[in-house]
Amino acid sequence: MSWLDADDLPPFTVEHPDGSSPYVLTCDHASRRLPSRLGHLGLSDEALETHVAWDIGAAGVVRRLADALDAFLIMTNYSRLAIDCNRPPGSADSIVARSERTEIPGNRGVSSDEMEARANALFHPYHDRIRAELDARRDRKQPAVLLALHSFTPAYHGVERPWHAGLLYGRDSRLGRVLLELLRAEPGLNVGDNEPYAVSDRTDYAIPVHGERRGIPNAGLEIRQDLIADADRQAAWAARLAPLLEIALVKLPPH
Numbered sequence: 001m002s003w004l005d006a007d008d009l010p011p012f013t014v015e016h017p018d019g020s021s022p023y024v025l026t027c028d029h030a031s032r033r034l035p036s037r038l039g040h041l042g043l044s045d046e047a048l049e050t051h052v053a054w055d056i057g058a059a060g061v062v063r064r065l066a067d068a069l070d071a072f073l074i075m076t077n078y079s080r081l082a083i084d085c086n087r088p089p090g091s092a093d094s095i096v097a098r099s100e101r102t103e104i105p106g107n108r109g110v111s112s113d114e115m116e117a118r119a120n121a122l123f124h125p126y127h128d129r130i131r132a133e134l135d136a137r138r139d140r141k142q143p144a145v146l147l148a149l150h151s152f153t154p155a156y157h158g159v160e161r162p163w164h165a166g167l168l169y170g171r172d173s174r175l176g177r178v179l180l181e182l183l184r185a186e187p188g189l190n191v192g193d194n195e196p197y198a199v200s201d202r203t204d205y206a207i208p209v210h211g212e213r214r215g216i217p218n219a220g221l222e223i224r225q226d227l228i229a230d231a232d233r234q235a236a237w238a239a240r241l242a243p244l245l246e247i248a249l250v251k252l253p254p255h
C-alpha cells in the first residue's frame with residue numbers, strides 16, 4: 001500500500017519536460033495541498049492559506065516564466081508542512097511543529113518511521129526527478145542553469161522586510177551576482193543580496209545538492225509574496241524576469 005492515496009496527486013508536476021532553455025526551474029513550495037492521510041494537520045483552512053503552508057504566488061510566476069523561456073520546470077504538489085523539500089530530511093526544519101507563530105498539531109512528535117515515509121513519498125521522488133533531469137542534460141551535453149523560485153512574507157516576527165525580491169547564492173555566486181545586477185538596474189526595485197535569507201547546507205537543499213555539488217550555475221530567487229498575490233501581478237513579474245534571465249545567460253561568467 002502506498003503512502004499517497006489513489007486519489008492523491010503525484011508528489012510533483014513537471015512542465016516543459018523537453019524545454020530548450022538552459023534553465024532548470026524549481027519550485028519547492030509551490031503548493032499548499034496536503035496528502036489525504038495527513039488531513040489538515042490540525043490546522044484551520046485559514047492557516048493553510050498562509051505562507052506557513054506554501055510560497056504564495058511563486059507557482060504562478062514560475063509557470064509563466066517556464067512558458068516564456070521554454071524551460072524545464074518542476075514543482076512540488078504538496079505543502080512544505082508535509083515535508084519541506086528544501087531541507088535535508090531529518091533536519092530540525094524538515095517537518096516543523098511550529099512555523100513563526102503557528103503551531104502545527106499534526107506534526108508534533110512525528111516518529112522516525114513517519115518521517116521516513118513522508119520523505120520516501122514526497123521528498124525523494126521530487127529530488128530524484130531533478131537529479132535525473134540534470135544527469136540527462138550532462139549526458140547529452142545540454143547546458144543546465146539551476147534557478148529555484150520562492151516567495152517571502154512582507155514581515156517576519158513583526159519586522160518589516162524592505163526588499164521586493166532577493167537573490168540567494170552560496171559557494172557559487174556566478175548566477176546570483178549577474179541576476180542581482182540586472183534586477184537592481186530595474187527602476188524602483190529594492191533587491192536583497194542574500195536577503196531575506198542566505199543559503200546554507202542546513203537550511204537549503206536544491207542549491208547545495210543539485211547546484212553546487214554538480215558545479216552548475218545556480219541561484220535562488222525570492223519575490224515578496226504581496227507583489228505576486230494575484231494572476232495579473234504574477235504575469236507582470238514573469239514578463240519582467242524572462243528577458244533578464246535570458247540576458248543573464250549571456251553575461252554568465254565561465255566557471
Ligand SMILES: [Zn+2]
Pocket residue numbers: 028029055149150151
Ligand atoms: Zn520557498
